[in-house]
Amino acid sequence: MNMTFRWYGDDDKVTLEQIKQIPGVSGIVSAIYDVTVGEVWSLEKIMDLKDEIEAYGLELLVIESVPVHEDIKLGLPTRDRYIANYCETLRNLAEAGIKVVCYNFMPVFDWTRSELDHELPDGSNALIYKHETVLKMDPLTGELSLPGWDSSYTKEGMKDLLAQYKSVTEEDLWNNLKYFLQHVIAVADEVGIKMAIHPDDPPWSIFGLPRIIANKENLERFINLVDSPNNGIALCSGSLGVDPNNDVPEIIRYFGKKGRIHFGHCRNIKITGEKCFEESSHKSADGSLDMVEIMKAYHDIDFNGPIRPDHGRMIWGETGRPGYGLYDRALGAAYLNGIWETLEKSN
Ligand code: DNO
Numbered sequence: 001m002n003m004t005f006r007w008y009g010d011d012d013k014v015t016l017e018q019i020k021q022i023p024g025v026s027g028i029v030s031a032i033y034d035v036t037v038g039e040v041w042s043l044e045k046i047m048d049l050k051d052e053i054e055a056y057g058l059e060l061l062v063i064e065s066v067p068v069h070e071d072i073k074l075g076l077p078t079r080d081r082y083i084a085n086y087c088e089t090l091r092n093l094a095e096a097g098i099k100v101v102c103y104n105f106m107p108v109f110d111w112t113r114s115e116l117d118h119e120l121p122d123g124s125n126a127l128i129y130k131h132e133t134v135l136k137m138d139p140l141t142g143e144l145s146l147p148g149w150d151s152s153y154t155k156e157g158m159k160d161l162l163a164q165y166k167s168v169t170e171e172d173l174w175n176n177l178k179y180f181l182q183h184v185i186a187v188a189d190e191v192g193i194k195m196a197i198h199p200d201d202p203p204w205s206i207f208g209l210p211r212i213i214a215n216k217e218n219l220e221r222f223i224n225l226v227d228s229p230n231n232g233i234a235l236c237s238g239s240l241g242v243d244p245n246n247d248v249p250e251i252i253r254y255f256g257k258k259g260r261i262h263f264g265h266c267r268n269i270k271i272t273g274e275k276c277f278e279e280s281s282h283k284s285a286d287g288s289l290d291m292v293e294i295m296k297a298y299h300d301i302d303f304n305g306p307i308r309p310d311h312g313r314m315i316w317g318e319t320g321r322p323g324y325g326l327y328d329r330a331l332g333a334a335y336l337n338g339i340w341e342t343l344e345k346s347n
Pocket of ligand 1: 064065102104110148311323
């Protein structure tokens with residue numbers, strides 16, 4: 001297991017200097033943020049990012065994410081151009097030595113929450129999700145700015161996009177995903193990149209949009225869409241774990257034994273009601289997921305890929321990118337590393 005940390009590039013308040021001081025973290029998860037979705041990432045830009053990270057004695061281990069253009073998810077004729085660009089980006093990443101690429105296939109919105117800074121009893125602030133609040137949210141008002149909401153759309157652009165999705169069923173989305181994978185995994189196989197799909201967060205439909213990467217059954221369907229070892233999963237405990245029907249350690253063991261987990265996101269969440277949850281600290285006692293069982297599952301499958309602590313709360317007065325401050329994630333990394341070391345030494 002390789003403990004990694006997500007870094008949002010030069011705009012991140014968290015610096016590489018700080019990350020390198022976290023015990024047991026040597027890998028960085030990052031991306032290129034100034035290329036329009038759908039366009040090719042040049043080798044030069046990728047090398048600049050890699051060099052910047054390596055200057056701190058750290059290693060760029062995972063790209064999270066190379067975003068998938070909406071035309072691909074919608075299955076529009078223009079998708080071929082965007083898929084060709086995606087493949088070109090993968091070739092450039094491989095040339096730079098990148099081995100793992102994370103992405104998601106959620107229509108329009110990536111991860112969604114109803115509140116960004118909910119105060120917990122200990123005075124820390126966390127992201128929370130309440131389905132009844134989300135049902136009342138209007139993605140068209142433009143008043144909302146939540147992490148995972150693409151702010152590059154104008155109100156009109158968003159309206160058009162949502163209208164285009166009106167006729168897209170879950171089955172259409174599966175077909176469009178298969179089409180994408182048939183092209184992209186062929187290139188991944190050729191250049192040696194492990195593709196890791198991130199589960200939908202939360203793993204249920206929002207704003208009437210289809211969401212399919214949501215549970216074990218669908219993950220099984222997913223890996224069989226294109227049966228290659230490079231067609232794998234970014235196993236996110238917090239995304240899957242908010243649905244009590246998802247047994248996260250069991251899912252890790254199941255797909256791990258098939259060699260299809262290429263990246264692990266470890267986040268704890270506390271289920272507070274039906275389709276309602278708070279993001280808690282990583283510690284098992286604070287949330288609904290047993291992190292020891294989760295790390296044990298990774299240990300049982302001899303996982304030797306990258307894992308990162310996922311969202312943290314805002315603690316000790318820190319402000320910044322929701323979910324991605326320094327302190328609580330650093331504590332998470334240390335805690336997960338502690339569990340891992342104990343497992344290693346108990347064998
Ligand atoms: C949220 C993240 C997601 C993830 C993408 C992967 O914090 O886990 O935004 O990076 O869904 O494409």
